[in-house]
Structure formats: structure tokens, C-alpha cells
Amino acid sequence: MRGFRVRRALAAAAVALAAVLGAGGWAAGTQTPLTGPPPGSAAWTADASLGLRLPDPATATPAGVAAFFAGLAPARQDALAVRHPLVVGNLDGAPVPLRYRANALALAAERTRELARAVDPALTPQDHAAARTRAERYRTLLDGGRQVLAFDPRGRGQVAEVYGDLTGAARTAVIVPGSDIDLLSFDRAGNPYGTPAGMARALHEATGRQVAVIAWAGYTTPVGLGPDAATEDLARAGADRLTRLLDGLAATTRPQAPATVYCHSYGSVVCGLARPSPARASGVVVLGSPGMGVGSAADLDPRVPLWATARNGSDWIGDVPNVRLFGLGHGADPTAPGFGARPLPATGSHGHNGYFAPGTDSLAAYAAVALGRA
Known part of the structure; x- marks a missing residue:
């Protein structure tokens, strides 16, 4: 029996690897996460010029x-x-x-x-x-x-941009992106709703510009579909940086509620590992998720509502098995009924990057969540 379980686990891991390979090819090499304090x-x-310890x-x-x-x-x-x-x-x-x-x-x-x-x-x-x-x-x-909230030119570069009045808005939101996002690609015009900037603009407009939205390309994302995308190393480093961002918002802005965090694709692994508390987030929304690095919503803070967007039929992420074995994969499907997330619709969306497209039921639902009306 034990041998059967081992063989079954190895087979599942092989299936997950094959799915990643088939979805887009195995990217060579890995990324080194950008960690530690900012440059300079x-x-x-x-600096002692002010006579103070900085x-x-x-x-x-x-x-x-x-x-x-x-x-x-x-x-x-x-x-x-x-x-x-x-x-x-x-x-x-x-x-x-x-x-x-x-x-x-x-x-x-x-x-x-x-x-x-x-x-x-x-x-x-x-x-x-x-x-x-x-x-x-x-x-x-x-x-x-x-309004550039963060800028780091090291490596592939990182940036965060704000849409709306971050210090005056009653509500705020943060977009956490998935793979292939960095300083050069976070607002690429050819794929507007697959970038944090495009998602942030769409959400800001969908809320009648009432919600200030941060497009956050503030962690080292995986490149392609390879070892980094299939493991959690970059997500762990990103979770630390996301937690610090949310703590900074809590210390410098005074909205009616902490930020709602929208986590796309690999970004949902970052959000799952961050496990935001009620002081840091008023809700978490995942979309196009390969898993959150947890077994169920019960592994997260139950005081922070979790929403999972239904996966549209043309989203390739549905071809990736929800396994977590030998450091490969990101675990249970957040859209599964037994996971424990609140469901959001995806009607009208297309592909892995279409959930924030104007006119979709998913964007309308995201706006309602951001405005506290869900």
C-alpha cells in the first residue's frame, strides 16, 4: 500500500510537470528574488545631516x-x-x-x-x-x-503606480500580478488587462474612480512557465514584500477599510503565503489561480473574506493540475466548492488575462468587492 501511494504521488507530480511543459514550455534558469532594503x-x-538617526x-x-x-x-x-x-x-x-x-x-x-x-x-x-x-x-x-509609489531599477526592475487619490480615497485596492511582470512589462499596451497597470486602471474606472488602486509590480516574478512558476520560492519573497506594502498603507493612509487585494495567477500564491490579517486587508480576490499554496481557505485568516473567480473556459490555467508534491505545484483549486472561498462570476471574460476587461461580469464583481458592496 505504501509503495502504491508513493507511485501515485510521483505520477501526480509528473502530470503536473507535463502540464506546465505543455502549457508553454519549460523556461531555462531561475530568477533570484530581489530582497532586502532599497538601493542607497x-x-x-x-547620513547625519539632520542631526537625527534615520x-x-x-x-x-x-x-x-x-x-x-x-x-x-x-x-x-x-x-x-x-x-x-x-x-x-x-x-x-x-x-x-x-x-x-x-x-x-x-x-x-x-x-x-x-x-x-x-x-x-x-x-x-x-x-x-x-x-x-x-x-x-x-x-x-x-x-x-x-503617481509612482515605488521604483527600483535593480535587476529586471520593480515599480508600483497609483490610480486615484491614495491619501484621500475612502477605499483602496492592490493588484498583485503573476509571471512575466517587471519594470518593462507592468503596463505593456499589447496586453492591457494582463498587466497590473491595465487591471488597476480598469478597476479604478469600474468603481467610478472612488477606489484608489495600486498596480504593484513589487516582487520578482517568474519568467515563463518553468521551475519558478511551479515552486513557491519567489512567492515567499513576494509575500514578505506584499506584507510590508500593506503595513505601509495602514500607517500612511486612512481609508474606511484596509486595502482589498486582487491576486492574479502566480500572484495568488503570493497572497496565500502572505496570509493577510484584517489590519492589512479587508478582502482577498484570486483570479486565474493555480492554487494559493494552502490546502483550503481555512488555512488563511478567517476574518479576511476570500473570493475566487470562476475560471473561464479559455483560461489555460485550468490545464494545470492542482497538486502540491515534492515542492512542485500550488495546491488545491480555490474555485473548488470544498475550498471555502466565496465565488465570483467570470461571464464575458476570455483567456488567462481577460478577467478585468470592461463589460465582463468579473470586473463588475471586483468593483462591488472594492466598494464594499459584495
Whole structure:
């Protein structure tokens, strides 16, 4: 009997692997998650210009960061943003408008650096092309008064953008994306509703612009359908960063309720491992989910409502078995009746990335959840 169970487990793992391979091909290599404090933290902690000890980005809580900035006059806050834009712009707990200003400064500085790299004779033509791409990316993020809540140029790059009035809105929401999202792709025009920016814009509009929505590309996502997408390593690192983001919102904004978190595809694994508490989230919504890294809704905080979107018939994620064996797979299907999530409709949606498309029942349901009317 024991041998049969082992053979059955191995067979299930092989099926899951085959499904991933068949869905899009096994991506070579793995991603190294971006963790730790923001770039420039060493210079920040060594800065004694204000005669104060600055909070250590590696150890200070968002609540502690918020308390520190609350004790500073606006001019002193601004001086820190000018001297340390990459730290202030990524420091959860810092005032939201100050982070917008710091990130605009950081984007402008990084754009100047990439423009110089684009003509550096010591670099290759490939390096020049990559620098031009990055410089153009930074230019678009500087255009039109965009509200950039976080910006980190390291690695594939990370960014978070706000749609609406984050400090004044009665309700807020956060979009947590799945694979293949980074600084260059988080708002790609060719796939608008498969990106956190497109999802955030659609949700903001669907709520009559009453809900401030954060498009959060703030963790290292898997690339392609490979080892990273089938395991939880990146999700664990992302869960820590998501928790810190939610703590920062709780410390710096005063909505009627904590944020509602919308978790797409691999992002639902991030949300499951984060296990947000009522102080951090008023609800969690998963869509196109391969599983949440938990056995059922009972493994999450029961005080935080969980909604699962019905899977449309053209979503390829339905071909991935819901197993969790030997570190492979993400567990039970959140849309299954026995999982314990509240169901949301998907009528009108198409494909893995169509759940936020205008006119779909899924988007209408997401808006109702965000507005507290579900």
C-alpha cells in the first residue's frame, strides 16, 4: 500500500510537470528574488545631516518609518527625498506624496544615467540598445504626472503606480500580478488587462474612480512557465514584500477599510503565503489561480473574506493540475466548492488575462468587492 501511494504521488507530480511543459514550455534558469532594503540604504543610514538617526530600511517597521517622518517638518522631509530618492521612494511608511516626489527624482536620475550608457563607447551595441530601452521606459513613467509609489531599477526592475487619490480615497485596492511582470512589462499596451497597470486602471474606472488602486509590480516574478512558476520560492519573497506594502498603507493612509487585494495567477500564491490579517486587508480576490499554496481557505485568516473567480473556459490555467508534491505545484483549486472561498462570476471574460476587461461580469464583481458592496 505504501509503495502504491508513493507511485501515485510521483505520477501526480509528473502530470503536473507535463502540464506546465505543455502549457508553454519549460523556461531555462531561475530568477533570484530581489530582497532586502532599497538601493542607497548604506548612504541613508550614514547620513547625519539632520542631526537625527534615520530609520534603518532593513529593520524599521512601516509604522516606525511613519512616526519618524511625522516628526519632521516638510522642508526636512524634502531634503531627505532629494538626497536619497531611491530610499525614500521605496520606504513603506514614508508619506505618499513624498514618495511620489522621490521616485520622480530617482527616475530622472536613472534616465540620465541610461542615456549616458547608450552612447558609452566602452559598451557593446547590445548594451546601448538596452540602455535606450530603459531610458525610454523611465521617460514614460515621468510623463503626465504619473503617481509612482515605488521604483527600483535593480535587476529586471520593480515599480508600483497609483490610480486615484491614495491619501484621500475612502477605499483602496492592490493588484498583485503573476509571471512575466517587471519594470518593462507592468503596463505593456499589447496586453492591457494582463498587466497590473491595465487591471488597476480598469478597476479604478469600474468603481467610478472612488477606489484608489495600486498596480504593484513589487516582487520578482517568474519568467515563463518553468521551475519558478511551479515552486513557491519567489512567492515567499513576494509575500514578505506584499506584507510590508500593506503595513505601509495602514500607517500612511486612512481609508474606511484596509486595502482589498486582487491576486492574479502566480500572484495568488503570493497572497496565500502572505496570509493577510484584517489590519492589512479587508478582502482577498484570486483570479486565474493555480492554487494559493494552502490546502483550503481555512488555512488563511478567517476574518479576511476570500473570493475566487470562476475560471473561464479559455483560461489555460485550468490545464494545470492542482497538486502540491515534492515542492512542485500550488495546491488545491480555490474555485473548488470544498475550498471555502466565496465565488465570483467570470461571464464575458476570455483567456488567462481577460478577467478585468470592461463589460465582463468579473470586473463588475471586483468593483462591488472594492466598494464594499459584495
